[in-house]
Amino acid sequence: MSAVIEVKEISKRFGTTTALDRVSLSVEAGKVLALLGPNGAGKTTLVRVLATLVRPDDGHASIGGFDVQKDATTVRTLIGLAGQFATVDELLTGRENLELVGLLYHLDKKVYRQRAEEVLERMSLADVCDKQVKTYSGGMRRRLDLAASLMGLSPVLFLDEPTTGLDPRTRNDLWQFVQDLVAGGTTVLLTTQYMEEAEHLADSIIVLDSGHVAAEGTSEQLKDRLGGNVLEVRVSKRADLERAVSLIADLGSAVPRTDPALNQVLLPIKNGTNVLIAAGRLLEDHGIALDDLGIRRPSLDDVFLAITGHATEAHATEAVKMEGSR
Ligand SMILES: Nc1ncnc2c1ncn2[C@@H]1O[C@H](COP(=O)(O)OP(=O)(O)O)[C@@H](O)[C@H]1O
Numbered sequence: 001m002s003a004v005i006e007v008k009e010i011s012k013r014f015g016t017t018t019a020l021d022r023v024s025l026s027v028e029a030g031k032v033l034a035l036l037g038p039n040g041a042g043k044t045t046l047v048r049v050l051a052t053l054v055r056p057d058d059g060h061a062s063i064g065g066f067d068v069q070k071d072a073t074t075v076r077t078l079i080g081l082a083g084q085f086a087t088v089d090e091l092l093t094g095r096e097n098l099e100l101v102g103l104l105y106h107l108d109k110k111v112y113r114q115r116a117e118e119v120l121e122r123m124s125l126a127d128v129c130d131k132q133v134k135t136y137s138g139g140m141r142r143r144l145d146l147a148a149s150l151m152g153l154s155p156v157l158f159l160d161e162p163t164t165g166l167d168p169r170t171r172n173d174l175w176q177f178v179q180d181l182v183a184g185g186t187t188v189l190l191t192t193q194y195m196e197e198a199e200h201l202a203d204s205i206i207v208l209d210s211g212h213v214a215a216e217g218t219s220e221q222l223k224d225r226l227g228g229n230v231l232e233v234r235v236s237k238r239a240d241l242e243r244a245v246s247l248i249a250d251l252g253s254a255v256p257r258t259d260p261a262l263n264q265v266l267l268p269i270k271n272g273t274n275v276l277i278a279a280g281r282l283l284e285d286h287g288i289a290l291d292d293l294g295i296r297r298p299s300l301d302d303v304f305l306a307i308t309g310h311a312t313e314a315h316a317t318e319a320v321k322m323e324g325s326r
């Protein structure tokens with residue numbers, strides 16, 4: 001099967017910043033690709049190149065076989081885009097915004113009215129859809145922006161950090177909606193800072209770090225790159241955490257990561273059962289009480305850290321917040 005989204009060696013510089021460094025990828029029809037990376041990784045720039053909004057310095061990209069530069073007009077008829085920042089009209093109501101988008105897509109009035117009704121319902125905006133957007137909360141605007149990207153019934157959809165800033169319930173609604181679209185044949189490229197989101201929605205994942213592709217594969221393949229498991233230790237007393245880390249660090253295959261909020265140490269390991277037993281003994285011998293001790297497959301967070309040498313932005317932000325609240 002040929003790829004619907006094809007990106008070959010795309011580079012883009014802004015002054016001295018290399019936003020994209022020879023990025024290549026492809027997405028087949030009806031599949032979801034997640035571009036996973038922290039702030040500044042180049043995710044939005046790539047989406048903007050594919051949406052014909054930014055001209056790359058080098059490389060080629062096509063949508064449905066149409067070149068994003070030479071055939072930009074055709075490409076625009078094939079794509080829906082939900083940008084990272086709300087682009088809706090404040091003075092119109094939610095419904096009017098969507099109907100305007102339907103008009104721009106040259107849809108039949110009957111079709112776009114019906115469609116607006118559906119997506120408003122789906123994005124939990126039915127109650128407020130006849131109020132002016134200026135009265136909406138941030139989360140409501142975000143949902144309206146997403147709703148707008150769905151009006152064109154486009155075969156290809158770009159979602160730039162679709163759930164950043166959404167509450168968990170709305171996020172789950174959105175995930176379900178994306179899955180329904182994909183089941184209907186839509187091809188999706190989404191960007192995200194959340195491992196969980198990539199894992200939940202994507203058929204394949206590209207890890208983007210400082211403009212270059214740091215890794216790619218399914219979430220399972222990325223996890224396999226760690227070549228092992230993760231030992232999870234939860235101490236009963238916060239005061240024991242640092243001591244537990246130094247006791248077990250040598251048993252690991254990479255540096256341990258601590259999560260003080262959960263009294264937890266995560267340690268990448270190669271030899272599962274032996275390490276589990278050794279760690280249990282060591283901690284017991286030193287009188288450290290445990291709430292939990294176990295082995296699990298690595299999460300994408302573990303993988304990102306192992307591949308890029310640093311945590312994701314989302315993770316770093318959480319760590320900072322935790323610092324602040326202590
Ligand atoms: N219009 C622009 N002018 C100058 N620098 C830009 C512009 N757009 C993006 N950048 C820079 O390019 C890099 C990648 O940005 P971006 O694609 O927005 O990353 P992400 O969406 O992953 O956070 C960043 O260093 C950013 O500051």
Ligand SMILES: [Mg+2]
Pocket residue numbers: 043044045084160161
């Ligand atoms: Mg961005």
